[in-house]
Amino acid sequence: MKTLKSTIRSLHGSRSRFLHSSLSVMALCGVVGSVQAQDSAPALEEVVVTGIRGSLQEALETKRNSVAIVDAINATDIGKFPDKNVADSLSRITGVSVTRGFGEGEKIAVRGTSPNQNRTLLNGAAVASADWFVLDNPSRAFNYTLLPSNIVSSLEVYKTPRADIQEGSLGGTVMLRTRRPLDMEANSGSLQVQGMYSETSEEVDPLLSGLYSWKNDAETLGFNISLTRQDRTLLREGTEILGFERQNFGRGDVWNPRALGDAYFTQDRERETALATGQWRPTERGQFTATYLNSELDANNTNHNNYQWFNGQAGGGTIDPGSAQLVGDGVVAGQVADNYAEYYVIDRVSYSETESLDLEYLHDFDGVTLTARLGHTEAEGGTSSDRQYGFDAFLGGSSFNGLDSTAFIGGSPETEEQLLGRGLGWMMENQRIMSDEEDYAGLDLQFDADVGIFHTFKTGVYYRDHDKGQFQNGTRFHWLTDAMHSDDATAYGGGSDTSGWNRWLYGNLNAGTLGDYAYNESGAPYPLLNVGQAESVIFAPEAYANAATILFLPDTWNVNEKIYAAYFSGDFEGEGFRGNVGVRVVQTDVGSTGYNWEGDWLAATIDQLGGYDLLVDSIDDRADFNVRQVTEDHDYTEVLPNLNVAFDVTEDSIVRFSAARVMARPDYIKIANQSSANLDTGTGVRGNPFLDPELANQFDVAYEWYFADQSMLAVTYFQKDISNSLVSSTTVESQYDPKLDRNVDVTFVQPNNGAGADVQGVEVSYQQTFGDFGVIANYTYTDADSRDARDPVSRPGSGLVPGSSEHMANLSGYFENSWISARLSYNYRTEWYDGLSEFGSEMYIDDYGQLDANVTVTVWDNVDLVFEGINLTGEELEQYHIDTQRKARLYDNGARYVVGVNYRF
DSSP, X not given: OOOHHHHHHHHTTOSGGGGGSOHHHHHHHHHHTSSOOOTTSOOOOOOOOOHHHHHHHHHHHHHHHOXXXXXXXXXXXXXXXXXXXXXXXXXXXXXXXXXXTTSSOOEEEESSOOGGGSEEEETTEEOOOOOOSTTOOXXXXXXXXXXXXXXXXEEEEESSOOTTSOOOOSSOEEEEEOOOGGGSOTTEEEEEEXXXXXXXXXXXXXXXXXXXXXXXXXXXXXXXXXXXXXXXXXXXXXXXXXXXXXXXXXXXXXXXXXXXXXXXXXXXXXXXXXEEEEEEOSSSSEEEEEEEEEEEEEEEEEEEEEEEEOSSGGGOOOBOTTTOEEETTEEEEEEEESOEEEEEEEEEEEEEEEEEEEEEEEXXXXXXXXXXXXXXXXXXXXXXXXXXXXXXXXXXXXXXXXXXXXXEETTEEXXXXXXXXXXXXXXEEEEEEEEEEEEEEEEEEEEEEEETTEEEEEEEEEEEEEEEEEEEEEEESSOOOTGGGSTTGGGGTOTTOTTHHHHHHHHHHOOOBGGGTEEOOTTOSSOEEOHHHHHHHHTOGGGGGGOEEEEOGGGOEEEEEEEEEEEEEEEEEETTEEEEEEEEEEEEEEEXXXXXOSSOHHHHHHHHHOSOHHHHHHHOOOSOOOOEEEEEEEEEEEEEEEEEEEEEOSSSEEEEEEEEEEEEOOOHHHHSSOEEEETTTTEEEEOOTTOOOEEEEEEEEEEEEEEETTEEEEEEEEEEEEESOEEEEEEEEEEEETTTTEEEEEEEEEEEEXXXXXXXXXXXXXXXXXXXXXXXXXXXXXXXXXXXXXXXXXXXXTTOOTTOOSEXXXXXXXXXXXXXXXXXXXXXXXXXXXXXXXXXXXEEEOOEEEEEEEEEEEEETTEEEEEEEESTTOOOEEXXXXXXXXXXXXXXXXXXXXXXXXXXX
């Protein structure tokens, strides 16, 4: 009769293949819980390996004993995960790339895919995720800013699939594992008190965390809880071009920058995370595990941008043909006359929060193990309020060169005094909330078997009911009611002048000029708006008496997916080989709900309010807009077979082969029944609820040589034949712009399934210890080619594979003895296509390399002093548009330094 402990051991793959490991490795695994000795077995001397080398050894054992191609990072010591952010840790794994828009890891991608084509699971289950940033769209990509690294004990990246792991990834599936109380010592845990200094903001913020674990003497009942509080005062300085468009101003049909500005972004982040796990073994055969996660991120931010229009939009400013400098078919420098400029400030109340409850029951019958899972996870995030201030002016002209520009008034550069003299041109307030929610249930059965080479069979079913959507509305202060349009409306300051909102604002509230609210901040490119002071005057309660709050019909939608999955797999083993073969069948039913209407969306939504008939008629004079919610249904079924085989060529070397069919569902914003436009830039996007998933037939061949403790050399070749890749098409429509009080042309981009892509590459990993020193290095080469024709004008993004850098590399050196542990790590990747910007332009991120350092000094057996440096060289994030010489954005997030104390008990 098997005990529950032996069942858990078999579930983690500890069968006869562990006999290939040496006795010292078996003893090590016994210490960290991978292998537990039976009572009847002779006692083995414990070999305790901790610190960097202990984590590396455990990670190598995870990789070595898996039948799939897996890379792992482990934290053998409590509270000593190698990075503050899980995404930053993942960036050190071969073939994994990370986005760092605000200086810390946010989203990850594997092997030349985009972030939304990969999945992240916490202890095998999904965790809902919502973004705080106003320019992010509801996505399948997991936002790692929700998870501090100290709640994770290990992470594994499955680059080849198994039938019993949830589908949905073209690149890889990340398994985050948390600590479980029955696997820990009773009354053990850790405390961390640290401070982080940010170079750009020059502020010091607290990083506090604690973990406590308890279990009874019988080891049948236990719980642990982890609490984390992390603050960050963020300052990101940058220069940015707000989109590119094709235009013929006398130099042919070429790409032109729309507008260029200096951006000054500040944010106060406060993240609080609680993770609690309880375990109960009511019998020797049964075990309950409940895991609860709650993470809240307050991310209030203010963005200043002083920018100028270049391309004839917003009332003038066509580029002078004689002054224009072109690189390829795009303008990189030139002069503009009589153009429009805005000092534009957005003050946002932003947040992101996630909550999840996972219940698991495991029971061991004779020869059969049952695992049942039930859970719920939900997330919400976005901007609950953004108040926008536009202090605008018409300039005498502008000159620009790359990302540098100068505004002119009367033939001379605009002075600070002239900038501060700008009056308030407009104001508005928006709200955009994204939501994510999933209920799930699963049942797995594992059977011991003796059928030829097969020793285990596994089958199961899984159900997911997932909702993802967003809600958006806005308050507009310059729309006059019918009464205000009459000659008797002088009480409103409007009279018969329909632009009277400005008169009311200035006359009744004395809004004044930018100079009335500005202050000087050291290092800022211009005086900044005192948002608190401006808000009390410009957004005073009286202002809302002449305002209307409207629902943004195009931007309010929801996608529901009901997913039914079943699988069957078998684990096999023979002389010198082992593996797994299986098939997963998945049915996906999609219901995409959004608003439909007749005519102009703005007129339609204003018409729902009532009392704005003249305004509605000025936009669209039809009587009935027929506004209604419509659900578009779509479904598809996929059969996903997979095979993983590992051959033990020698005692220390393994050759692996894998073949599989994988899928990634389209991003939610792509299948949303929605249509949204940015009237300032004349660009828009539309969803397509009838998109099919992207599919790939993939093959992997790997060689791994474990030539010493904590040492390995591995080479992997991978190939992916991707079908149904997403491409875009464009259409041009006329939309009403309430700021300009006229119609403007909007170019809409809509996704479609394309011809696919071919992706292949090579990964090389090497690590070795040299006494107290060690080195870890890896390199990934990726060749990604789209089979779609390249047409950046009418089909932006076509012929490109998002997220794929041709070269990625990591190099770490470390030193460790009984009292000090030090690591220096460099992470590098070459340029990659990052998808379409919020303005519909193709965006690329230039080469990026980051240097990080960590030093831990043990002052007592259980007390460590910690010193960390993040982005030590202050690497800047550079973006461009199609041609590397056509710069689009440059952001400086600066370096960060951490000093603190860790206490383990």
